[in-house]
């Protein structure tokens with residue numbers, strides 16, 4: 001079987017492997033669709049700091065079961081799976097927060113991922129695909145990142161949520177916040193992405209941070225109250241630091257994006273708001289199931305996000321183009337069949 005291996009930054013090669021050997025407790029999958037994520041692109045361009053090479057990328061996966069002994073699952077059944085392998089022993093796991101397990105192994109990051117014809121997964125991580133199409137199943141993971149952030153924030157109906165950054169994770173967060181009943185405001189510096197929000201996602205409150213003062217804009221939209229919840233999906237230090245000022249009293253700030261430096265904010269400003277600051281990492285089975293339910297009910301439409309498609313044998317040639325912000329890609333998927 002064939003895999004696409006990221007040999008080192010800037011270099012992708014197809015490799016032939018032995019078929020993975022099926023064992024009890026595992027499920028052999030034939031991969032059908034792979035979503036390409038910012039993580040994959042950063043691994044390729046070398047900007048992922050703690051990444052080891054060579055590595056098979058890919059953690060946004062739709063598949064079909066080849067062989068399993070998992071109860072309730074059948075051969076040929078469409079599935080997706082939780083690509084975050086957890087220990088089930090640590091403090092976080094014992095609290096059910098398997099998303100931030102102390103020894104978490106993320107497929108395609110810490111261990112090899114699914115940019116392969118076949119993939120072997122512990123059966124406990126599988127989720128039934130139900131009536132969802134391969135495109136949808138491949139997008140469950142990125143939407144779940146947004147769903148988890150929204151669940152962390154415990155957003156209430158009609159609260160104002162400001163999402164900073166209209167990349168795939170920011171868009172997923174905005175959509176899941178909308179599903180939760182929030183009034184969403186999106187801020188970004190990229191007019192193409194804001195146009196996507198306006199035209200495809202029918203969002204009303206859009207702030208282009210290069211053209212308007214975001215603080216003024218959100219004050220206007222919220223009639224002075226400011227946003228109840230702020231989600232950062234930029235991973236940009238100055239955007240993160242600035243957004244502390246946009247928070248309502250009793251507000252919450254959820255860091256979904258990640259950057260490497262220390263963040264800084266005014267203690268008195270934070271204190272007088274009795275604000276809550278939290279991070280949001282990956283997602284849990286509960287988030288995956290919520291997203292799949294929203295897809296089945298057509299509350300979200302993953303098809304809107306797929307702007308680029310390629311066949312598995314085109315990945316080597318086309319992957320690098322995805323790094324060019326000028327091509328306006330929101331989400332690219334690899335079709336295996």
Ligand SMILES: [Zn+2]
Pocket residue numbers: 037038039059060141142
């Ligand atoms: Zn991803």
Ligand SMILES: [Zn+2]
Pocket residue numbers: 086087088089090091092093094100101102103104
């Ligand atoms: Zn753990």
